[in-house]
Amino acid sequence: MQRGHSTASGRPEIVYGPKIKELRVTPIAVTDPPLLNSVGIHAPYALRTVIELVTDDNICGISEIPGNVEINGLLDQSEAVIIGADPFQLNKLRTDLIGRFGQDQRDTRGVNPWDDRKLVHVFSALEVACLDIQGKICNRPVVDLLGGRCREQVSFAAYLFYKPKGAGGALGYKVDPRAISWAAARQTSAESAEEIVDQAQSMCNEFGFKSIKLKGGVFPPEIEVDTIHKLRIAFGPEVPLRFDPNGVWTVETSIKYGRQMEEILEYLEDPTRGQEGMAAVRKALKIPLATNMCTTSFEDIPPGIAHGSEDIILSDHHFWGGLRESISLGKICRTFEKGLSMHSNSHLGISLTAMVHMAAAIPNLTYDLDTHYPWQSEEVIAGGRVKFEDGKVAVPREPGLGISLDRQVLGQLHENYKMCGFARRDDTLEMQKIQPGWKFKATKW
Amino acid sequence: MQRGHSTASGRPEIVYGPKIKELRVTPIAVTDPPLLNSVGIHAPYALRTVIELVTDDNICGISEIPGNVEINGLLDQSEAVIIGADPFQLNKLRTDLIGRFGQDQRDTRGVNPWDDRKLVHVFSALEVACLDIQGKICNRPVVDLLGGRCREQVSFAAYLFYKPKGAGGALGYKVDPRAISWAAARQTSAESAEEIVDQAQSMCNEFGFKSIKLKGGVFPPEIEVDTIHKLRIAFGPEVPLRFDPNGVWTVETSIKYGRQMEEILEYLEDPTRGQEGMAAVRKALKIPLATNMCTTSFEDIPPGIAHGSEDIILSDHHFWGGLRESISLGKICRTFEKGLSMHSNSHLGISLTAMVHMAAAIPNLTYDLDTHYPWQSEEVIAGGRVKFEDGKVAVPREPGLGISLDRQVLGQLHENYKMCGFARRDDTLEMQKIQPGWKFKATKW
Numbered sequence: 001m002q003r004g005h006s007t008a009s010g011r012p013e014i015v016y017g018p019k020i021k022e023l024r025v026t027p028i029a030v031t032d033p034p035l036l037n038s039v040g041i042h043a044p045y046a047l048r049t050v051i052e053l054v055t056d057d058n059i060c061g062i063s064e065i066p067g068n069v070e071i072n073g074l075l076d077q078s079e080a081v082i083i084g085a086d087p088f089q090l091n092k093l094r095t096d097l098i099g100r101f102g103q104d105q106r107d108t109r110g111v112n113p114w115d116d117r118k119l120v121h122v123f124s125a126l127e128v129a130c131l132d133i134q135g136k137i138c139n140r141p142v143v144d145l146l147g148g149r150c151r152e153q154v155s156f157a158a159y160l161f162y163k164p165k166g167a168g169g170a171l172g173y174k175v176d177p178r179a180i181s182w183a184a185a186r187q188t189s190a191e192s193a194e195e196i197v198d199q200a201q202s203m204c205n206e207f208g209f210k211s212i213k214l215k216g217g218v219f220p221p222e223i224e225v226d227t228i229h230k231l232r233i234a235f236g237p238e239v240p241l242r243f244d245p246n247g248v249w250t251v252e253t254s255i256k257y258g259r260q261m262e263e264i265l266e267y268l269e270d271p272t273r274g275q276e277g278m279a280a281v282r283k284a285l286k287i288p289l290a291t292n293m294c295t296t297s298f299e300d301i302p303p304g305i306a307h308g309s310e311d312i313i314l315s316d317h318h319f320w321g322g323l324r325e326s327i328s329l330g331k332i333c334r335t336f337e338k339g340l341s342m343h344s345n346s347h348l349g350i351s352l353t354a355m356v357h358m359a360a361a362i363p364n365l366t367y368d369l370d371t372h373y374p375w376q377s378e379e380v381i382a383g384g385r386v387k388f389e390d391g392k393v394a395v396p397r398e399p400g401l402g403i404s405l406d407r408q409v410l411g412q413l414h415e416n417y418k419m420c421g422f423a424r425r426d427d428t429l430e431m432q433k434i435q436p437g438w439k440f441k442a443t444k445w
Numbered sequence: 446m447q448r449g450h451s452t453a454s455g456r457p458e459i460v461y462g463p464k465i466k467e468l469r470v471t472p473i474a475v476t477d478p479p480l481l482n483s484v485g486i487h488a489p490y491a492l493r494t495v496i497e498l499v500t501d502d503n504i505c506g507i508s509e510i511p512g513n514v515e516i517n518g519l520l521d522q523s524e525a526v527i528i529g530a531d532p533f534q535l536n537k538l539r540t541d542l543i544g545r546f547g548q549d550q551r552d553t554r555g556v557n558p559w560d561d562r563k564l565v566h567v568f569s570a571l572e573v574a575c576l577d578i579q580g581k582i583c584n585r586p587v588v589d590l591l592g593g594r595c596r597e598q599v600s601f602a603a604y605l606f607y608k609p610k611g612a613g614g615a616l617g618y619k620v621d622p623r624a625i626s627w628a629a630a631r632q633t634s635a636e637s638a639e640e641i642v643d644q645a646q647s648m649c650n651e652f653g654f655k656s657i658k659l660k661g662g663v664f665p666p667e668i669e670v671d672t673i674h675k676l677r678i679a680f681g682p683e684v685p686l687r688f689d690p691n692g693v694w695t696v697e698t699s700i701k702y703g704r705q706m707e708e709i710l711e712y713l714e715d716p717t718r719g720q721e722g723m724a725a726v727r728k729a730l731k732i733p734l735a736t737n738m739c740t741t742s743f744e745d746i747p748p749g750i751a752h753g754s755e756d757i758i759l760s761d762h763h764f765w766g767g768l769r770e771s772i773s774l775g776k777i778c779r780t781f782e783k784g785l786s787m788h789s790n791s792h793l794g795i796s797l798t799a800m801v802h803m804a805a806a807i808p809n810l811t812y813d814l815d816t817h818y819p820w821q822s823e824e825v826i827a828g829g830r831v832k833f834e835d836g837k838v839a840v841p842r843e844p845g846l847g848i849s850l851d852r853q854v855l856g857q858l859h860e861n862y863k864m865c866g867f868a869r870r871d872d873t874l875e876m877q878k879i880q881p882g883w884k885f886k887a888t889k890w
Binding site for chain 1: 534535537583585770
């Protein structure tokens with residue numbers, strides 16, 4: 001008795017758009033300064049991997065993820081899945097990747113507190129490149145495929161690091177004489193509170209940042225807390241301050257020193273390890289706690305809520321499975337009345353631009369975002385380095401991500417990669433080159 | 446020292462796509478049979494509202510929501526927000542609607558257990574029509590804008606209802622002599638278990654459904670539980686059964702009668718009211734509990750998790766704020782290891798098609814969905830009623846929703862609306878017309 005309706009029913013596959021015909025995976029090495037953290041020190045090169053997907057009608061989509069020889073290997077192998085794929089079928093892509101690489105790569109969290117499941121990275125790399133292609137097909141910026149822009153600019157924070165003496169090249173770190181970046185000019189060390197204040201002033205002057213984050217976990221708590229107080233004196237209450245001891249404090253240390261910063265911090269990031277420890281600190285302090293270490297995947301969210309581990313999640317599309325999953329993370333944070341900000345690693349303009357599209361599409365991503373971008377000098381996107389105005393990056397209006405590759409620079413940075421000999425990030429090994437016998441301790445103070 | 450990057454920065458607004466120039470809101474009335482539920486009985490007409498958005502280059506997007514004179518009024522007023530809008534800027538649309546109608550319409554949940562905040566409905570109506578336009582602009586089905594298809598067909602369940610004697614027209618319900626639908630042919634009553642089994646067999650034969658849901662809360666528990674057992678005997682263990690007492694049982698009644706169905710139900714839906722009551726029932730039974738009454742909005746999710754109220758959320762894009770929000774609901778359910786299925790009201794093919802696109806894009810929406818569709822005879826989309834094969838609807842491959850309006854039928858159904866005199870759904874009032882003095886009780890047994 002039903003009348004036939006013209007909508008598809010049991011019909012054969014219709015080819016209604018371009019398919020991906022080529023995957024290019026290019027590992028690159030970007031000169032990086034000796035930035036200190038609890039795990040050690042940044043190596044002279046930060047590794048990134050640039051992904052290009054090309055459709056059979058020659059639309060190219062790009063993305064960038066943290067470089068790692070194991071993940072690059074999986075990316076190469078994902079050719080079997082991505083070639084011939086429709087760039088709109090992101091759900092199928094995820095299923096196919098799991099099918100190709102199996103349960104192991106999906107479920108193994110590894111030893112790091114962040115989510116280093118390789119498939120999360122591989123999927124995020126391919127997803128961003130597919131969204132770039134989708135935007136170009138639809139003649140729309142990626143932000144518009146994510147629900148549309150909530151804002152016209154995205155604000156970032158100054159990200160301060162302690163740096164050892166000899167930071168100006170004596171440690172073997174490269175200073176490109178052709179580079180005219182702030183980072184290349186900034187070869188001074190930063191071991192004292194005064195030097196950090198100077199770093200902050202220089203960075204804020206250059207980029208216009210309106211809030212400041214200090215990476216800690218390097219010196220004893222009293223020194224780092226004193227640095228925060230000196231920053232407050234220098235910048236006043238109108239500049240929000242954040243501090244990240246990188247998880248190396250005990251609960252007791254976190255509470256003791258957290259109290260000394262209660263009146264002046266916008267948030268305290270990962271003072272201690274683990275959801276239970278964070279929850280204990282959170283109960284004792286009047287200050288919001290942020291994390292990119294204790295709640296770093298969707299699986300971590302239910303226990304994080306049960307424990308009450310954090311007030312703010314620091315998202316990162318590379319670690320949370322792409323831009324669309326990060327949009328859902330934003331909705332989860334809104335639902336559970338958590339704040340949302342954004343974590344960063346050393347990166348170039350492709351990651352930065354993807355971060356900007358995503359941040360622009362999330363109503364509640366209202367904190368200034370972290371970025372290491374000022375610390376890099378090179379740029380792989382055509383037109384050179386992304387411009388900050390008043391600490392903000394304008395949300396692109398061009399189709400897709402709105403950027404393209406400078407293939408000459410890509411080639412140079414790939415040569416850097418082959419020359420530098422690094423296979424993965426290892427800040428502890430780098431530290432041991434400078435201080436033989438230096439050991440990483442998960443809990444230091 | 447920064448070099449200018451070519452990506453947009455402070456440039457004036459670029460017009461990069463069509464804008465919406467026209468909003469048409471057409472209330473319609475669809476003949477509906479006398480289906481019984483705990484609140485009363487379906488009126489002879491189910492009210493729906495058809496929304497059309499037309500762009501300045503004459504692309505038309507459509508959607509359908511539950512009809513209600515108050516919501517229709519707000520939809521008319523939303524013209525001030527939607528005219529001139531970019532159909533990709535859904536985040537801005539939500540913000541602008543809140544700005545236009547204020548806090549009241551956003552926050553008032555009303556007296557119903559479901560989320561009847563008017564702005565949720567208005568936004569979902571406009572969002573689906575905008576996504577239809579987006580798909581037409583991008584030459585892609587809506588499912589592809591939601592992450593792509595996880596499946597090629599979406600499965601639905603047979604939705605059984607008790608019907609009073611005189612169901613064949615003696616109660617004043619219309620039987621269109623021209624209609625050749627299953628519903629028009631099915632004028633028999635269904636008050637006994639045997640009649641429900643007959644209804645189930647007839648509906649499954651016609652549509653090929655592979656699972657069955659019975660709407661209860663009408664007769665005393667022992668009668669309805671007996672009906673479930675009779676369905677089990679008739680259909681065997683390979684056909685999943687669901688039962689929905691519509692929230693009118695006490696916790697004790699729910700546990701007592703729930704135990705009698707533990708071995709045979711796929712899930713028990715809303716046996717009792719409220720998250721705390723549901724949690725108490727859930728603790729006592731080995732059977733999964735589903736809800737579209739105790740957890741019906743994102744605000745309900747945190748307390749629902751804290752209480753442990755349900756195993757399965759019955760989504761509904763009309764009540765959860767559109768297709769994109771429903772995708773995030775899917776991610777929340779995956780994150781918290783809840784199941785996800787789909788609720789329905791009386792509806793036509795526009796809502797059905799939107800449900801199909803959304804269900805196809807959610808990896809974990811694997812339960813057969815509820816639909817009232819077999820109970821309607823009319824259809825407002827061109828080509829007539831949507832076809833079910835083996836209980837499934839094929840996911841459209843055409844751009845946008847993949848459907849268009851039959852304007853002649855739309856006009857006829859709008860005439861029905863003007864003639865029928867209903868302003869909103871009121872099943873209790875309808876029941877009182879048949880049984881004078883009949884009273885709704887939130888808890889009956």
